[in-house]
Amino acid sequence: KQEVTQIPAALSVPEGENLVLNCSFTDSAIYNLQWFRQDPGKGLTSLLLIQSSQREQTSGRLNASLDKSSGRSTLYIAASQPGDSATYLCAVTGNTGKLIFGQGTTLQVKP
């Protein structure tokens, strides 16, 4: 059974810092890996999707990497801003397209 783990559970940093969020998964047979952002009381917004054949994806200040063989992904956020404060969820896609999520990392960026 696929299990996804995210470390740390919570993170607080001052504005401007670069930071890394970690995600690990137990079964390397995935179609893709996605990072989502969730704001309080809101749904999920997809940030980056890395196909199983890819190593990384970038969007603005965000960079996500994937090492399928070791079952790991990282989300790198450069020059963090208070508006980046949210919960970040990692999810892998299994058969039928269903997403299997980690527990999330709650990020607070202090002005």
Added chain:
Amino acid sequence: GAGVSQTPSNKVTEKGKYVELRCDPISGHTALYWYRQSLGQGPEFLIYFQGTGAADDSGLPNDRFFAVRPEGSVSTLKIQRTERGDSAVYLCASSPFLTANTDTQYFGPGTRLTVL
């Protein structure tokens, strides 16, 4: 509308009651997913529809939970004899399901269910 919508946004009910949660997916999306998110946890998969049929219902916790999508668009998640442990945010997502490895799911805002 442009996105996935869910109604109601909040639902408070008493233990033992029946509830229905509605999801309107993005027009033209053939795939529809239901997830349940408990406080402090990531969403957990419940059921997946491809068109009108449930292609994967392996995440439904027990037979009190049932979902339908009769015309291949709107879906309703039905919970019978609700229990306090059913309290959670129920999320719906849709996707065009073009290819399994490039598909992105678009999520609705969720329905917060509270069972007293």
